[in-house]
Structures are given as C-alpha cells and as structure tokens.
Amino acid sequence: MPAPDRPPLSLTERRKAATQQEIALAAARLFAEHGAEATTAEDIARTSGVSLRTFYRYFRTKEDAVAPLLAEGSRRWVALLAATSPGTPPLTALLDSARAALAPAPGHPAESLAWTRGLLRAMPDDPALRDVWHRVHHDAETALHPVLARLAGLDAEGLDARLLTAAANTAMRVAVETWAAGDAPPADAADLAGAAFRRLAGPLLPPA
Amino acid sequence: MPAPDRPPLSLTERRKAATQQEIALAAARLFAEHGAEATTAEDIARTSGVSLRTFYRYFRTKEDAVAPLLAEGSRRWVALLAATSPGTPPLTALLDSARAALAPAPGHPAESLAWTRGLLRAMPDDPALRDVWHRVHHDAETALHPVLARLAGLDAEGLDARLLTAAANTAMRVAVETWAAGDAPPADAADLAGAAFRRLAGPLLPPA
DNA sequence: CGCCTGGATGGCACGTTGTGCCATATCCGC
C-alpha cells in the first residue's frame, strides 16, 4: 500500500488541519524558546491566531499541542512496520522501517523537523516536556506491541513479547534522544537506531 | 554499609515523615478507587487531615503524592547497586540487587505494598497515573545511569552505556508491570525481573 | 434569492490547580 486513502478533503477539513499544524508549530516554538512552564495556553492561542476556547477544542492540554510533532516519527515507524510483507525477518523489518521512518519526510516541511529537534533539545531540562515525550513514547509502545508480536511470532501476552516491544521502542527512543542531543545531520538518526537495534536484538530475535 | 546513617530524627522530623506517608497513602487509596482525575487535591488533603495549603507544601502536584510509593522500589534498587563491591560482574550485581530490592521490605508496612499494587493495577487505564509512573521510571533511569556505567566499565556518554541503562530499567519496569497485572505473590516480581535481565543482557554484558 | 441546518468559532462563567504572602502555633536550643 504505497499511498493510503486520500479522500478529497473538504475546504473546511483542510482549514482545520492547517489550524492544528499552526497551533502545534506555535507551541513548539514557544516551548523551545521559553520553556513549557513559562508559556501559557493563551500565549499559544494568540500566537496561532485562535481564541483560547478554540485552542482547547484542538488539544486537551497545552502540552498536548506538541504531541503530534513528537509522535510523527513513531507513527510512521509503526505504519511502515505494519505494512511489512509477512515473510520478512523481524530484525530486518525493524531496521528497514526505522530507517525509512527517520528519513527526511518527502512531503513534509523541514520546518516541523527543525522545531521538533528544538523541542527535544529543551526536553531534558523541562519536566513538562519530558512528560509529553514519555507519553508519546508510551503511546508508541502500545501501538507497536501487536504489530511486533505478530511479526516475531510471539504470544502478545507473554513476557518475551512485552520485552521485545519495550526494548525496540526504548532503542528507538535512545537513538532519537542521542541524535537530538548532538549536532549530527538528520540522516544519522537512522544509523543510531540501526546500531541500537543490532545491539539489543541479539537474544530476542534470530539473526536477519 | 548495611545501615546508612541514622541520625536521631527529631520529633518534628518524624512527624513530618509520618504526615508525608499519611498523605501518600490517602492519595494512593483515592486514586486506586476513584481514579486520579476524579480525585481533587482537597479530597486528599481532607482525608489525610491537613489543609490544602499544607498538602502543596509536601507535594508539588496532586499526582506527585503517590510518586514516593511508586519510586520506593527503584530507589532501593539503585542504592543496593551503588553499594555493590567493585569486582562483581555487572549481570550478577543487577540480578542480586533487583532480587533484594523487590523482596518484601523488612521494616516497611505491607500496607504500602498493597496500595502500590492497587495503583499499578489502575495505572493502565488512568492517563494521569501513567504519567506519574513514567516520570518515576525516568527518574530511576537518571539515577541508575552513572552507577551502572561505572559497574560495567563503560563511558557514560556513549551509546552502549545509554542502551544498557535504558534496557535494564525497561526490564525492571516490564517485570514490575507484569507482576502487578497478575495475581502472583510479591516474591514473583524478583523472578520476573531476573528472567527479563537474562533475556536482555546477553549482547550488552559479559556472562556472569 | 432567501431560508435553514450543521459545524466551527468565540465569549463567559465556573470549579480546580498551584503559588505568594502573611498571621499563628508549635517545637528546639539556650
């Protein structure tokens, strides 16, 4: 499935998506610059040109405003992994999907990526941002679990499957954090993820 | 060092510790019973017999009130690991310290353990509790990192050290979650942790 | 063209969260 369904979005729906992106980028910019604590929801609303009430219609909390940006990578990762053809060895599938998910997005603005990296750099010193990051990480684990258990042929309820999911997700998290902390170009994130998977996967998965 | 410093606590200090424990247990009971969202900070304050203002002197947020209970295990784990004699193989040190940390606490009330398990059972369906749990997990990782890097003789800044810390901490988290979700007695948590460590440690650590 | 139905938005009031400030009560050292 190279292209998922693209039902022609109505004018209203496209404007809603644009507004959501607008709010997310404004929040990312303000959070990275002044910290999440020091930024009020009204700051974000005013900067993105909506009322406070409308802001809370798009996001449940002010921290949620940056969640889509932080979750974008793992969303693509899980989608690619789920689309892997059945026979693929799990480690190969992990490496390939991670590499593709971390590659610069074809149709997506580099602006998002820059602000996302800014968020990740501010994250270690910002408790509120840490919480969002770990919530995104947890959601990724939840989405990853059934996909990975099926690919590896493990019982989803067993300890091995839980460990495999948690370890793979943790490897991805550490790779992204390590990439964000350094000055390396975006492409290096994929290499870090590959190294992390190879290092951790040994006892959990057969060699590819 | 079998017994860390025990400077004779003054009356005031003992009362403060008792108050803190009182608040934490009240919060755990209310959170497990009604959910964290439905419990107000004033509920916790009233139940534990302090004013709302005093509650916020003990804990920064209402969710923080249960953090000490959830963090107790990893706090002991890291302390035991840090006290390991230098020559011990890392995997042995991990297995032994985890076993000791998860053993029923000698001087601690079983009441805490019961409510902690109640919290962990309510956690998967309670976003606020999930956030606290992951924050505790993150703090544990921060505390664990230098200790484990030193024990394994790895550069604390390198990818290998980061992965080892994250993987060990994740193994512990999965083991505790798996234990809490089942009906097994407390002692089984140690067995689960041992199995998780052995499964993950292969490529990261030499055999014990 | 006017109407009108549904959805997006804004304004307002409200309960809750978390903090600064000051007054009071209580404990510890002299």
Next chain:
DNA sequence: GCGGATATGGCACAACGTGCCATCCAGGCG
C-alpha cells in the same frame, strides 16, 4: 521559661480546562 526557627493555615490570585450559549459561515432546498 524564652526567643528564634519552622510547620501550618487562611486568603487572594493567575492559570488551567470545561460546559453552555451565541454567532458566523458553508452548502443544500424550495
């Protein structure tokens, strides 16, 4: 016992997040 330090409570306040209602606008129908 007495004076200083400290824990506690009460109050006011900014910010968070939600329910409710009014308004505006796009698109279908007579």
